[in-house]
Amino acid sequence: MKQYDAIVIGAGNAGLTAATALQRGGSKTLLLERHNIPGGCATSFVRGEYEFEVALHQLSGLGTEDRPFIMRKIFKDLGVMDKVEFVQENELYRIVVTDEIDTTLPASWSGLRRKLQADFPSESENLARFMKLCETITLESFMMLPRARKANDEATLVATCPNYIKYGMRSSKDVLDEFFDDEKLKTILAAYWCYIGVPPKDIPFPDLASMIYAYAAFKPWHIKGGSQALSSALLESFMEAGGEVRFNCGAKKILTNGDVVRAVVTEEDVEISCSAVVSNASSIITYNELLDHDQPPIAVREDFKSRRMGTSAFVLYMGLDCTPEELGVTAASNFICTTQDENLVYEGMQSMDELHAGMLTCYNFDDPSFAPEGKSIVTLVNLQYGDLWKDIPEADYAQTKYDFAEKLLDLIAQTFPKIRDHIEELEVATPLTMMRYLNTPDGAIYGFKQNPQDSELFRDRIESISGLYLAGCWNNMGGFQPTYMAGESTARAVLKKLKTERKECEYA
Amino acid sequence: MPKSNVLNKVVGYQEAVKAKEELAKTGSDFTDQKWATARTIAKLHPKRLTLEVSEIIDETETTKTFRFVSTNGFLPPFQAGQYINLFVTIDGVETARPYAVSSSPLQREYYDVTVKRVAEGFVSHYLLDRLEVGQQLHSTGPMGTFYHNPVFHGQDLVFLAGGSGIAPAMSMIKDVLERKLPYQFHFIYASSYVDDVIFVGALRALALKYENFKLTEVISRPPEGYDGRTGHLNSEMITELVGDLSHKMFYICGPTPFNEYCQSQLWELNVEPRFIRIEANGPPKYPNQMKDWPESVGVEDEITVTVQGKGNFRAKVGEPLLNSLERNGYQAENACRSGECSLCRVKLISGEVFNPPEAHLRKSDKQFGWIHSCVAFPTEDIEIML
Numbered sequence: 001m002k003q004y005d006a007i008v009i010g011a012g013n014a015g016l017t018a019a020t021a022l023q024r025g026g027s028k029t030l031l032l033e034r035h036n037i038p039g040g041c042a043t044s045f046v047r048g049e050y051e052f053e054v055a056l057h058q059l060s061g062l063g064t065e066d067r068p069f070i071m072r073k074i075f076k077d078l079g080v081m082d083k084v085e086f087v088q089e090n091e092l093y094r095i096v097v098t099d100e101i102d103t104t105l106p107a108s109w110s111g112l113r114r115k116l117q118a119d120f121p122s123e124s125e126n127l128a129r130f131m132k133l134c135e136t137i138t139l140e141s142f143m144m145l146p147r148a149r150k151a152n153d154e155a156t157l158v159a160t161c162p163n164y165i166k167y168g169m170r171s172s173k174d175v176l177d178e179f180f181d182d183e184k185l186k187t188i189l190a191a192y193w194c195y196i197g198v199p200p201k202d203i204p205f206p207d208l209a210s211m212i213y214a215y216a217a218f219k220p221w222h223i224k225g226g227s228q229a230l231s232s233a234l235l236e237s238f239m240e241a242g243g244e245v246r247f248n249c250g251a252k253k254i255l256t257n258g259d260v261v262r263a264v265v266t267e268e269d270v271e272i273s274c275s276a277v278v279s280n281a282s283s284i285i286t287y288n289e290l291l292d293h294d295q296p297p298i299a300v301r302e303d304f305k306s307r308r309m310g311t312s313a314f315v316l317y318m319g320l321d322c323t324p325e326e327l328g329v330t331a332a333s334n335f336i337c338t339t340q341d342e343n344l345v346y347e348g349m350q351s352m353d354e355l356h357a358g359m360l361t362c363y364n365f366d367d368p369s370f371a372p373e374g375k376s377i378v379t380l381v382n383l384q385y386g387d388l389w390k391d392i393p394e395a396d397y398a399q400t401k402y403d404f405a406e407k408l409l410d411l412i413a414q415t416f417p418k419i420r421d422h423i424e425e426l427e428v429a430t431p432l433t434m435m436r437y438l439n440t441p442d443g444a445i446y447g448f449k450q451n452p453q454d455s456e457l458f459r460d461r462i463e464s465i466s467g468l469y470l471a472g473c474w475n476n477m478g479g480f481q482p483t484y485m486a487g488e489s490t491a492r493a494v495l496k497k498l499k500t501e502r503k504e505c506e507y508a
Numbered sequence: 509m510p511k512s513n514v515l516n517k518v519v520g521y522q523e524a525v526k527a528k529e530e531l532a533k534t535g536s537d538f539t540d541q542k543w544a545t546a547r548t549i550a551k552l553h554p555k556r557l558t559l560e561v562s563e564i565i566d567e568t569e570t571t572k573t574f575r576f577v578s579t580n581g582f583l584p585p586f587q588a589g590q591y592i593n594l595f596v597t598i599d600g601v602e603t604a605r606p607y608a609v610s611s612s613p614l615q616r617e618y619y620d621v622t623v624k625r626v627a628e629g630f631v632s633h634y635l636l637d638r639l640e641v642g643q644q645l646h647s648t649g650p651m652g653t654f655y656h657n658p659v660f661h662g663q664d665l666v667f668l669a670g671g672s673g674i675a676p677a678m679s680m681i682k683d684v685l686e687r688k689l690p691y692q693f694h695f696i697y698a699s700s701y702v703d704d705v706i707f708v709g710a711l712r713a714l715a716l717k718y719e720n721f722k723l724t725e726v727i728s729r730p731p732e733g734y735d736g737r738t739g740h741l742n743s744e745m746i747t748e749l750v751g752d753l754s755h756k757m758f759y760i761c762g763p764t765p766f767n768e769y770c771q772s773q774l775w776e777l778n779v780e781p782r783f784i785r786i787e788a789n790g791p792p793k794y795p796n797q798m799k800d801w802p803e804s805v806g807v808e809d810e811i812t813v814t815v816q817g818k819g820n821f822r823a824k825v826g827e828p829l830l831n832s833l834e835r836n837g838y839q840a841e842n843a844c845r846s847g848e849c850s851l852c853r854v855k856l857i858s859g860e861v862f863n864p865p866e867a868h869l870r871k872s873d874k875q876f877g878w879i880h881s882c883v884a885f886p887t888e889d890i891e892i893m894l
Contacts, residue, residue: 036841036853045850046868047653048781083875148514157514169520229872236876247853248841288542301537306528308535321782394551395585395616402658409659423660424782427653436549441541453528457515 004030004274005498007264009251009290012040012438013480014471015280016234017487018494020078022278023243025495030274031235031243032266034250039231040280040438041445042480047425049372050319053379055445056227057195057361058220058333060211061481062086069218071481074488079240083233085224087367091331092215095191096415098338101184104331109135109217120185130179130189133163134209135217140164141206164206169452172208173200173342187340194335194357195479196450197311197383199346204452207477220333222367227480254279254290254468259297261467275501276467276494280487282440282447283474297464306453310478311349312386312431312443316405319425320376324365327376328416334360336415350385352400355407358382360416375424382408386431386442401428446478469494552584554649557592561643562618567706570625571672572636573610575618579644583616586650588683589676589759589787592619593648593843598634603834605631606844608675608761608787609650610707612682619650622706624672648843654761654787656680656691661757661785663691666750668741668770670698670762674706676787677761681711685718694722696749698741698766700729724749741766743773753779761787788846791828791883792864801862805887814891816857823886829854829861830881838894840881847883854881859890 005027008019016038019031037043041055063069075081092105092112103119105112113131117124144160145168158165167175172193176186190200192211200208223230235245246266253265254277263273279286284304287296295301320327337345337357348356359381364371371377392400405428413419434443448454456476471490476482515521559576566572577583591606611620626632639645654676656665665684667677677695684693699705705725715723726745730738739745750756758779760770767786774784792798796807807826814820815838823832830852833840842852847866856877861884863869869880881892 036851044870044872046848046870048868051870152512152514154514154517157517165518168518169524225871225875228870229875232872232876232878284538284541285545288539289546295539296537301539302532304537305535306532307538308531321780390548397552397585398587405659420660422782426657426660428659432548432552435545436553439545439549441538441545452524453531458525458528 002273002275004028004272006030006276006278006494007032007251007272007274008278008280008471009254009264009286010034010040010280010472011038011231011235011245012280012472013042013231013483014473014487014490015040015278016231016238017074017078017484018278018280018469018471018491019243019245020234020238020241021488021491022494023238023241024077024079025491027495027498029238029243030272031238031245032249032251032264033245033247034267034439035437036247037228037231038235038245039228042227042231044226044228045317045427047317047319047427049375050377050425051226052317052319052377052427053226053228053363054317056223056480057359057379057381058089058215059086059223059480060214060220061218061485062221063218064088067218069214071484074484078234078488079237080230080233083236084230087222087224089220089222089332089366091333092220093191093333093335094331095188095335096337097184097187097340098414100340101187103188105188105216107216107219109213112216116185116188120182123180123182123185126179127185131213133167133175134213137163137167137206138210138213141168141210167205170205171201171452172203172205175205176200183340187337187342190342191335193342194337194345194359194383197349197446198450199342201342202451204455207450222332222363222370224367224369226363226370251279251281251290253292254286255292256465256468259465261465275498276469278469278471278490278494280472282444282472283470284441285439286468286470291465291468297462299460299462299464303459303462306458308449308451308454309385309387309442310444310446310449311383312389312434313429313445314382314384314404314408314431315429315433316380316408317425317427317429318378318380318419318423319371320378320419320422321374321424322376322418322422323374324362324376327362327378327418327422329360329362329365329376329378332362332365334362334415336360336412338411338414349383350388352388352404355382355404355411358408358411360412376422378419380408380412384431386435386444389431390442397432401430404430447473447475450477467497552649554584557583557647557649559594559619559645559647561639561641561645564639564641567622568704570704571622571706573620573622574635574639575611575620576645576647577618583619584649585616586613586619587655588613588679589655590650590652591676591844592621592650593845594621594631594635595646596631596634598630601835602839603631603831604842604845606652606846608652608654608679610675610678612679612686614683614686622672622675622678624706651843651849652787653848654759654785656684656757662755663689664756665691665759666694666696666756667759667761668696668698668746670766670770671700671704672706673760673762673766673787673789675761677759678707680759681714681721685714685721690720692720692722694724694750696724696726696741696746698726698728698762700727702727702731702734741770741773743776746773747777753777755783757783757785759785759787762789764789764792788844788848788866790846792866795826795862795864795885798862798864802860802887807885811859811886812889813886814889816891816893818894825885825887827885828882829879829884829886829892833881833894840894842882845882847880850880852881853878855879855893857891857893859886859888861886861890
């Protein structure tokens with residue numbers, strides 16, 4: 001008799017979601033977390049009077065109460081809807097390109113069209129066609145395409161996914177170039193690439209289209225108390241359902257009988273038997289270090305070869321003793337670039353010397369309760385690839401991080417000139433900080449690089465080790481909604497397997 | 509991919525598959541990354557250090573400096589002002605205390621830890637009376653947020669230290685002077701008695717040698733005939749010593765009453781909070797004197813602490829939960845023991861605790877019952893999850 005049906009390694013978004021869905025689905029589940037708090041990225045920390053959101057900028061996929069979208073159902077099924085409060089953002093984003101662009105888009109599908117058509121009258125018809133395409137290709141890729149693939153039926157695909165067939169494999173840049181002449185409009189529409197860390201020429205068009213459509217139609221959201229509140233709510237729901245959790249207790253090994261999972265050994269050298277393991281650790285560490293095989297399975301190694309390491313992030317968490325208004329903030333989410341040249345911006349993400357883009361998120365703009373009265377919490381982000389930081393001698397690390405922080409502040413101060421005058425608290429997080437807290441190679445925050453070939457469309461499900469499941473961003477997209485969804489779908493797969501095994505037991 | 513894959517119908521799919529095959533030809537299977545992440549993190553943030561006492565230096569009647577070297581030869585870098593949490597076992601009780609590193613961050617052969625005897629202390633007595641050269645202890649890596657942050661702390665620094673609060677200042681002073689940083693550093697050192705003054709010889713020598721370093725010694729209980737500066741660091745004295753207060757960064761480190769007093773004086777002088785940095789200093793000694801303490805409860809009252817699935821014990825209301833847990837053989841991760849670092853976070857399943865303002869809890873912690881055990885005072889019978 002196994003001690004647990006399932007052991008979940010890591011209480012990040014996907015791990016927490018998987019554990020909660022498993023326990024609520026009737027599986028006896030143990031959740032192991034090497035830190036003392038659940039959430040992974042979805043956490044917060046306190047300095048003085050300020051509680052800083054670590055990673056969530058805009059939660060997607062929730063929809064409104066009147067017009068709910070998929071995350072509302074997932075959170076309801078996980079038992080957390082009555083434990084957290086969501087705050088809607090009114091703007092999609094403000095984008096500033098030095099001397100070229102300064103515009104703010106509303107978080108409304110019809111409002112977005114009106115705003116852009118008013119600003120770019122010559123592109124009016126193209127905009128109408130483009131937005132229609134964004135909407136339909138989003139629905140096709142999320143609803144119809146999976147059905148057609150499951151049935152593996154060409155006729156279904158042709159009948160239900162005409163836009164996907166035409167545009168599904170094209171790059172975002174390619175499609176923007178096809179629809180529009182105005183370079184500024186293209187820059188404005190492509191701004192969300194700054195969240196992904198891959199330039200528009202390498203982002204599959206459906207990814208950008210669904211970001212624009214989902215955020216505008218279903219709104220961007222904050223969480224009261226930050227993403228930590230949702231992480232703690234998930235844990236609470238997991239425990240209410242009878243789930244067991246151990247903090248400060250990482251997993252050391254996943255033990256197998258040949259190619260079948262049998263147990264997990266904790267950091268404290270305790271062996272715990274189980275039927276299934278869900279690893280929320282990176283796939284690289286899961287197969288290289290946790291699995292008790294000398295080498296990762298051949299299918300895994302083959303799969304890895306066409307992957308590339310994903311982006312990390314450099315972040316300044318700032319508590320300011322002024323209001324958002326005094327700072328000049330007019331939207332919660334801001335993209336600040338020095339140039340419209342995306343390739344230059346992308347090169348900057350791979351350099352310690354150049355910096356061409358940054359984001360500023362102001363958390364108390366739409367939710368005044370997020371910061372003490374009269375004060376503000378803002379986060380500055382520059383997506384950056386972590387390998388830049390790995391070889392810096394440890395004695396030079398602190399100075400290097402402060403030097404780079406100055407660069408990011410200089411960039412942001414071009415748009416928010418008063419920002420340096422109000423700093424009451426400031427913490428700098430580098431890719432090495434991400435590495436420390438997330439335990440990911442190169443401090444990657446979204447798993448592997450999200451180039452077109454990273455998509456699961458090009459990947460077979462790896463089932464080399466029976467009972468071992470990966471939940472997280474390393475074989476799916478990164479970000480909040482994708483990782484919650486990955487946890488939920490992984491739990492479904494595990495529940496199905498456990499049910500089948502139980503039946504086999506009964507018949508045996 | 510099987511030939512019958514419907515995606516073949518999608519324009520550009522074949523090309524994308526070819527692109528993937530090209531990537532595979534030049535890619536890595538990442539087996540060379542085995543343990544690479546752990547090794548990189550360990551260079552900066554090892555979870556534990558094994559330290560050995562290499563030297564014990566008598567500073568004053570009540571104070572010693574312990575020089576620690578690493579048993580594996582490696583000590584991570586730290587920012588001057590940071591602390592390590594020293595784990596000790598005293599007569600069977602496993603506990604720990606955080607101590608600022610007083611040596612310069614520019615050398616990592618050793619960390620100095622300067623310990624002053626605390627009147628009703630537990631660990632300070634052990635270290636001062638029983639720790640010997642050659643003995644080994646575990647500690648955390650360097651931690652804490654009390655240090656000069658060059659991004660916004662400026663170059664005009666004033667440090668108000670009381671008693672053993674000099675320890676982080678020593679490291680900061682050495683850092684600034686040895687690196688020849690273009691900062692003004694004014695160190696104002698308040699002590700009760702003249703024979704209580706730590707590091708004073710070294711400090712006076714530095715003040716003579718460096719123009720950008722200024723030392724002011726203040727004694728609150730001077731002997732007869734003492735001709736130095738006496739009194740308390742009130743607003744008048746601060747104004748007299750510091751002059752123009754604008755754009756100076758104030759660091760305050762000493763016993764909690766000293767910290768609170770200095771802060772109140774700076775506030776009185778309209779120094780804005782963003783120019784004041786205070787090092788946390790342990791749990792409050794008199795929680796019952798704080799705002800929101802439940803009137804009907806006394807610090808000497810006894811309550812029962814139940815640790816879910818593990819057992820229970822009796823403890824006094826006035827004793828921080830982490831301390832009573834340790835005295836009764838339970839372990840919780842910890843580091844700052846002052847409410848800030850959040851490592852000793854435990855879940856309160858039932859009952860009430862008093863959380864002083866020192867407990868830097870997250871908003872959602874309050875909703876879901878998480879507490880920082882190092883500064884939590886159980887005001888009735890409680891059950892917790894460890």
